[in-house]
Amino acid sequence: MSGDADAVAELEAMWREAGRRVKRLTVSHAFHSPRMDAMLDEFAAVAAELTFQAPRIPVISNVTGRLADPEEIQTSGYWVRHVREAVRFADGVQCLHDRGVTTLLELGPDGVLTAMAQQSVDLLGVPVLRGDRDETEALFTALAAAYAHGTALNWAEVYATWGARTVELPTYSFQRERYWASGPSGPGDVAGAGLTATGHPLLGAEVSLASGAGVVLTGRLSVADQSWLADHAVHGQVVFPGTAFVELALRAGEQVGCGRLAELTLEAPLVLPGPGRGAVQVQVSVAGEVGAEDRTVEIHSRPDGAADSGWTRHAAGVLTHETALPEGAEALTWPPAQAESVTVEGLYEELAAAGLDYGPVFQGVRAAWRSGESVLAEVVLPGGEQAQAGSFGLHPALFDAALHALVVGGLFDDAAAVRLPFAWQGVSLYAAAATELRVRLTAVGPEAISLQGYDASGALVVSVDSLTLRSVSAQQLAAKADVDGLYGVECSGCGARER
CATH class of the missing domain: 3.40.366.10 (Malonyl-Coenzyme A Acyl Carrier Protein, domain 2)
Structure with missing residues (x-):
């Protein structure tokens, strides 16, 4: 027994030496x-x-x-x-x-x-x-x-056990409203800076150039201030939706009386910083003389607080005067006649597996059908975001959801590829503040579609003559996130700075 005691004592000493508690x-x-x-x-x-x-x-x-x-x-x-x-x-x-x-x-x-x-x-x-x-x-x-x-x-x-029961708490005495000195930033008193407030959720102010040759709209984007943007993740990065670029361009066009987006090419993705990692400044500039038939539009961004960094151009296009409602625009029959219903169950799990991780705000597809070369779908803006719909021409999340039906409709051969909007042509918005759409998507090329979106009464809300989509890889987005990061490398003593 003494041998056992010695062994136990030795084991205890070994464990204590390793910093472990022994009892x-x-x-x-x-x-x-x-x-x-x-x-x-x-x-x-x-x-x-x-x-x-x-x-x-x-x-x-x-x-x-x-x-x-x-x-x-x-x-x-x-x-x-x-x-x-x-x-x-x-x-x-x-x-x-x-x-x-x-x-x-x-x-x-x-x-x-x-x-x-x-x-x-x-x-x-x-x-x-x-x-x-x-x-x-x-x-x-x-x-x-x-x-x-x-x-x-x-x-x-x-x-x-005690025969007790639960009751609802009274509301009034327990309700609280908290006000904090710091929090999500807004446009504030832009008039004091010589600007004009826009009332737009993404663009806080605008200024017309004194020469009369253009207008610039500015805003600040972050997942802290516009939390719904965090629901649009691609390959693990929060990416500003392509439909939001269209919204910005149309809002700028409205400012100068050019309500139709003749074309808009997305040149570089706008990767937003994650929660707590800052924001980006955005500028939408429209050039051209007042009254001109066509006006050019460009959208740039740079990291917030990085005044010495260059601007990145994300999109460029042409705005033109509004066109009349197309003939026969209200001829959509609903529910679709002679169309084959396709399941949308598991759609967002499938998209997530491919790299498109949509949060609740972007999960708007409720039903879909296939008819010849077209896919038809019902899309809805989730209730929690509907109060914001009136501030947009067309809420980007609802517009983006209209494109998700392409996956279940099988219009493209490689349905698993992660495709994002690349080039828009002929975008017209006929009604604002929509919270639901009945959408028809039709293939017009190998990677291109046309789109028409209607409200519940059958009235046309939005039309797109052609939208080309392009595949994007995780490596492309990661490289873009590095380029647009908030950090740089400074060379002490040589006056050089590399981004």
Whole structure:
């Protein structure tokens, strides 16, 4: 026995030297050690007489440290191993953590296992009973701790013992409105800077050039101020939607009396900084003399707060005067006659797998049909964003959702490719503030479509003569994010600065 004591003391010293806490357990037998060998046969004989049942909830095995096999734990041999072999407690806790478990309840006489679990991984451990506390107090303290950390509780069952019931809290006395000195920035008093407020969610101000040869609209984009933009992610990057570029161009055209976008080519993606990483300034400039038939439009951006950095041109095009409503524009029959319904279930999971990770604001497709060379779809702007629709000509998220039906419609051979808008031609907006559209998409080339969007009454809202889409890779976006980053390399003492 003295040899065993010496071995235990040596092991304790080794663990303490490694910086680990060591505590001897007060137990009646040396479980999980060779000291149990003498009783294993007798234990196995008794266990063989028992009837085992499959567990109704998953069990993490202390023998393996993994999710237990329901068949294996219904054998006497497993429980013989359980007595003799080492306890894989830390492995079991890690297994739970890897499966997303963040809260553990210890159903036992004290909090011994809770303390050890919290030393193993970062999670909340709550003992239901404590040796030095009233049982009811300890139980409700545990429930409260779990609830405060996001665990859902069935309060009706909790209170059933006492015959209590839950009631809704009164609203008035508990409602609060908080006002902070700092927060999402807006256009503020732009008049004090000699500018004119636009009332547009993405463009805060505009100024007409004194020469009369143009107008510039400016704005500031960030996922903090325009949170819905974060729902448009491509290959893991938040990318300003192509439909939003069209919205900016049309808004600028409205300012100079040129309501039709004759063409707009997207030259470079605008990758927005992630949450808490800043913003970008954006300029939409329209050139040309007042009253000219056509006016050129360009859209540039640069990192916010980087006054010494250059501007990146993202889009360039031509604005022209509005055209009359096309003849027969209200001839859309709905629901589509002689059209084959196609499922939209799993559409956004499929897009996410391909690299287009759309959040709730952009998940607008509700139904789709295929008819010859056309795809027809119903798209809706989610309710939480509909209040903003009146501030846009056409909300970019609703406009973007109109293009998602291309995937289920199969207009392109390579449906899995990540395609983004590249070149727009003939874009006209006939009604503003739409919250839902009935859309017809028709193939007009290998990677090009035409689009018409109608409201529920059958009136034409938007039409696009041609939209060319191009594939984009993760490497292209990553390179663009690096170029437009907020950080640069400065050469101390040489006066040079490299971006």
